[in-house]
Amino acid sequence: MASQTKPLSDSVMTVKRSDTVQRLKNFLIKNGPLATTIVIFFVLYLIGSWLYPAMQKPQVVFNLFINQASLLLVSIGMTLVIIAKGIDLSVAGVIALTTAASAALLAAGMSPFIVMPLMLVMGITFGLAQGWLIHFFKVEPFIVTLMGLFFARGMAYIITLSSLTINDPVYRFLALTKVYIPFFEKVYVYIPTFVAPVMLLVTIYLSFFTQFGRTVYAIGNNEQSALLMGLPVARTKLLVYAFSGLCSAMAGIVWSVSLLSGYGGYAPGMELDAIASVVIGGTMLTGGIGTVIGTLFGVLINGTIVSILQFNGTLSSWWTRIGVGVLTLIFLGVQSLFYMRQKHS
Amino acid sequence: MAESNNKDMIVLEGISKSFPGVQALDDVAFTLKRGEIHCLMGGNGAGKSTLIKIITGVERQDTGTVLFDGQEVSIKSPQQAQMIGISPVYQEVNLCTNLSVAENILIGREPRKFGAIAWKAMNNRASQQLQRLNINIDVTEPLGVYSTAIQQMVAIARALEVAETKVLILDEPTSSLDVHETEKLFEVMRKLRDEGIAIIFITHFLDQVYEVSDRMTILRNGKLVGTYDTESLPMIDLVAKMIGRSLSDFSNMTQIKRASKKNIKEDTLLQAEQLGRSKSIQPFDLELHAGEVVGLAGLLGSGRTEIANLLFGVDKPDNGTLRFKGEAIKKFSPNESIARGIGFCPEDRKAEGLVGELTVRENIILAIQANQGWFKFLSKQKQYELAERYIKLLDIKTSTADQMVKNLSGGNQQKVILARWLAINPQVLILDEPTRGVDIGAKTEIQRLVLELAEEGKSCVFISSELEEVLRTSHRIVVLRDREKINEFGSGEADEQKIMEAIAAGDS
Numbered sequence: 001m002a003s004q005t006k007p008l009s010d011s012v013m014t015v016k017r018s019d020t021v022q023r024l025k026n027f028l029i030k031n032g033p034l035a036t037t038i039v040i041f042f043v044l045y046l047i048g049s050w051l052y053p054a055m056q057k058p059q060v061v062f063n064l065f066i067n068q069a070s071l072l073l074v075s076i077g078m079t080l081v082i083i084a085k086g087i088d089l090s091v092a093g094v095i096a097l098t099t100a101a102s103a104a105l106l107a108a109g110m111s112p113f114i115v116m117p118l119m120l121v122m123g124i125t126f127g128l129a130q131g132w133l134i135h136f137f138k139v140e141p142f143i144v145t146l147m148g149l150f151f152a153r154g155m156a157y158i159i160t161l162s163s164l165t166i167n168d169p170v171y172r173f174l175a176l177t178k179v180y181i182p183f184f185e186k187v188y189v190y191i192p193t194f195v196a197p198v199m200l201l202v203t204i205y206l207s208f209f210t211q212f213g214r215t216v217y218a219i220g221n222n223e224q225s226a227l228l229m230g231l232p233v234a235r236t237k238l239l240v241y242a243f244s245g246l247c248s249a250m251a252g253i254v255w256s257v258s259l260l261s262g263y264g265g266y267a268p269g270m271e272l273d274a275i276a277s278v279v280i281g282g283t284m285l286t287g288g289i290g291t292v293i294g295t296l297f298g299v300l301i302n303g304t305i306v307s308i309l310q311f312n313g314t315l316s317s318w319w320t321r322i323g324v325g326v327l328t329l330i331f332l333g334v335q336s337l338f339y340m341r342q343k344h345s
Numbered sequence: 346m347a348e349s350n351n352k353d354m355i356v357l358e359g360i361s362k363s364f365p366g367v368q369a370l371d372d373v374a375f376t377l378k379r380g381e382i383h384c385l386m387g388g389n390g391a392g393k394s395t396l397i398k399i400i401t402g403v404e405r406q407d408t409g410t411v412l413f414d415g416q417e418v419s420i421k422s423p424q425q426a427q428m429i430g431i432s433p434v435y436q437e438v439n440l441c442t443n444l445s446v447a448e449n450i451l452i453g454r455e456p457r458k459f460g461a462i463a464w465k466a467m468n469n470r471a472s473q474q475l476q477r478l479n480i481n482i483d484v485t486e487p488l489g490v491y492s493t494a495i496q497q498m499v500a501i502a503r504a505l506e507v508a509e510t511k512v513l514i515l516d517e518p519t520s521s522l523d524v525h526e527t528e529k530l531f532e533v534m535r536k537l538r539d540e541g542i543a544i545i546f547i548t549h550f551l552d553q554v555y556e557v558s559d560r561m562t563i564l565r566n567g568k569l570v571g572t573y574d575t576e577s578l579p580m581i582d583l584v585a586k587m588i589g590r591s592l593s594d595f596s597n598m599t600q601i602k603r604a605s606k607k608n609i610k611e612d613t614l615l616q617a618e619q620l621g622r623s624k625s626i627q628p629f630d631l632e633l634h635a636g637e638v639v640g641l642a643g644l645l646g647s648g649r650t651e652i653a654n655l656l657f658g659v660d661k662p663d664n665g666t667l668r669f670k671g672e673a674i675k676k677f678s679p680n681e682s683i684a685r686g687i688g689f690c691p692e693d694r695k696a697e698g699l700v701g702e703l704t705v706r707e708n709i710i711l712a713i714q715a716n717q718g719w720f721k722f723l724s725k726q727k728q729y730e731l732a733e734r735y736i737k738l739l740d741i742k743t744s745t746a747d748q749m750v751k752n753l754s755g756g757n758q759q760k761v762i763l764a765r766w767l768a769i770n771p772q773v774l775i776l777d778e779p780t781r782g783v784d785i786g787a788k789t790e791i792q793r794l795v796l797e798l799a800e801e802g803k804s805c806v807f808i809s810s811e812l813e814e815v816l817r818t819s820h821r822i823v824v825l826r827d828r829e830k831i832n833e834f835g836s837g838e839a840d841e842q843k844i845m846e847a848i849a850a851g852d853s
Contacts (some may be wrong), residue, residue, distance in 0.1 A: 209461035218443075228423060289443055
């Protein structure tokens with residue numbers, strides 16, 4: 001409910017009105033792609049809950065975060081990589097490898113408190129290695145990370161050809177404990193659900209308030225310039241891929257916790273879902289432009305389409321892909337429109 | 346300030362540097378004093394850029410010493426150079442257009458609060474720094490929304506922001522600025538000089554050198570010619586020292602032109618009758634005789650390139666006819682034109698002409714190859730013969746025919762393109778800005794070459810933004826304005842004044 005505005009501030013507003021309108025216009029043009037993403041999410045969700053009133057339940061909204069936890073995590077890492085004008089196709093492979101390796105190590109009796117940090121270290125190392133190849137050997141990120149995908153998925157299958165169940169009590173506790181959301185009745189999430197939102201906040205901080213984040217943007221715009229500006233280009237590029245590896249490993253842990261198993265075939269094609277979410281979130285594949293906030297809504301849109309199809313129940317789940325595909329294309333159109341506008345203004 | 350003025354900021358001694366196949370610098374000495382504006386002069390390939398790269402830590406010298414502020418230093422990276430107070434501002438603004446102006450000035454040294462970037466403090470500091478340069482803009486906007494001139498100033502502001510900048514290097518900062526913007530830049534430069542900063546200034550514009558510099562150092566072909574006080578070196582001597590030969594070459598050319606004029610034959614090679622294309626160029630008449638150079642004069646966008654595109658068949662005309670040796674051309678395409686013996690050197694050699702990753706030889710035989718069909722084999726021996734012939738003929742400065750084209754200087758790259766078209770033995774050669782970005786020495790050579798070709802009976806369409814150049818090389822001059830042919834001058838009756846009047850006439 002909007003509170004009553006005082007007449008004084010009202011008059012001040014009118015004096016500055018034209019300025020404010022101009023500012024609002026600039027703001028909209030500048031943040032057009034992001035605003036469009038957010039609006040589409042809400043419109044989509046409203047349509048869904050109008051078609052299927054069950055979607056109006058708050059639990060369904062939280063389910064988006066529960067079900068899309070892994071996708072959100074890898075998309076966060078992917079966003080920074082894409083802003084730095086790279087691409088990371090290895091993310092889903094790292095997820096699969098993490099689940100398989102965790103399951104095997106836990107089955108061998110290793111403590112989960114060692115397994116989880118170990119997996120994170122593995123993810124970071126994996127990303128660092130890819131970044132190193134990309135930066136120092138000047139290999140296309142596309143090729144390096146595609147090989148990374150093959151390697152990681154291959155390794156996962158080497159560890160186990162079939163799905164390995166996890167019986168570790170700590171994992172079971174993490175997987176099955178419901179955390180009830182205050183102020184909502186009987187609305188809950190699971191413990192691993194918090195990982196992605198926390199990473200989101202961390203990444204927002206990183207990208208807007210640290211030299212690392214700003215250097216990522218600078219590299220995406222013009223790597224040569226960034227170098228000549230004296231920015232630590234090599235370090236930042238390595239770190240971006242390491243960060244994506246970390247996010248993927250986290251996504252793998254979340255995945256293995258929620259399914260309580262490990263398998264090389266998990267998260268098939270998720271690298272492409274992640275890229276689609278990042279693009280829908282307003283990040284330019286040409287680098288330098290985009291935010292991780294947009295990516296959140298990109299992932300939520302993906303989740304909403306899935307939910308709508310689930311509530312419908314009769315439509316093939318492949319409609320998700322079709323929906324995401326169409327939206328991504330629309331988005332690329334909207335983006336170029338906005339950026340053309342920006343150039344003319 | 347007088348005492349510190351005499352102190353040397355940078356002293357280079359015996360600097361040599363070679364790249365594959367090129368001796369870029371050969372035993373060069375250079376001294377930069379505190380509080381002076383020092384011009385670095387030289388044609389393309391003289392070694393200016395290499396010298397700057399060594400000072401800024403992008404490249405390492407093979408031999409020689411660098412003294413900075415009295416101490417011997419070895420500068421290993423651009424970061425290190427910036428740390429000790431050497432800040433370069435390059436020709437193309439090397440900043441990030443997606444970041445805000447404030448970030449572009451301060452990133453890398455941004456103010457922080459609890460480890461996080463303090464945006465408010467950063468914006469304030471950026472505004473202050475820009476005000477020092479008399480610039481008042483919203484520093485929170487992305488850099489990309491501002492003009493090149495402003496971006497240049499932002500780049501300078503960034504350079505100054507480096508902890509105690511002692512040396513500011515401006516590499517062709519004025520090439521994309523207009524007169525007022527340049528004047529403003531000079532004001533800033535003088536101000537900084539008076540504050541005690543040493544400035545190295547590189548420019549192609551000679552009058553700017555005289556307007557703003559205190560001293561100058563001239564390089565030629567990687568060797569030091571000398572360092573002079575600007576006041577004591579007349580411009581004519583400067584040019585002579587830069588190109589390494591006296592200006593009699595220019596008058597020489599007039600003779601060649603006169604001689605070649607006799608050779609112009611009656612028969613027309615290329616004849617356009619009311620040739621035109623809507624929205625591109627108004628219908629025009631144009632005749633090109635054998636052995637004749639026809640210059641197209643006019644401002645940028647006046648329709649010069651459009652005419653070239655029509656003549657070469659890149660664009661199809663929708664009006665009039667084009668005859669080649671009296672025969673009307675029906676099919677317009679570059680391939681057809683090449684088959685007829687028409688060659689075209691486009692304006693943007695990097696985008697449209699040269700393949701930098703290929704060798705000189707490969708670039709030269711490209712057009713022949715295309716003309717012969719891609720699958721017909723041209724023997725290696727024949728290829729080398731051709732390449733060597735044109736390298737010699739055009740005096741292309743390259744170590745071998747197998748040198749990669751990207752390692753050549755701009756002027757020599759241009760000659761490689763010329764060689765490519767000469768190799769197919771064309772009867773008509775269309776040259777669109779063949780001397781753009783090329784130093785004076787190479788310029789005269791290219792101009793002379795054009796006249797020599799005419800003397801051999803070939804015809805040329807010569808396009809240039811420099812009126813003086815068009816006048817010097819052309820037998821006949823077609824003047825264009827606003828995509829329309831407005832006048833034509835025969836040789837002898839045209840001079841700069843007349844052509845400029847013709848170009849300007851529409852405005853009155």
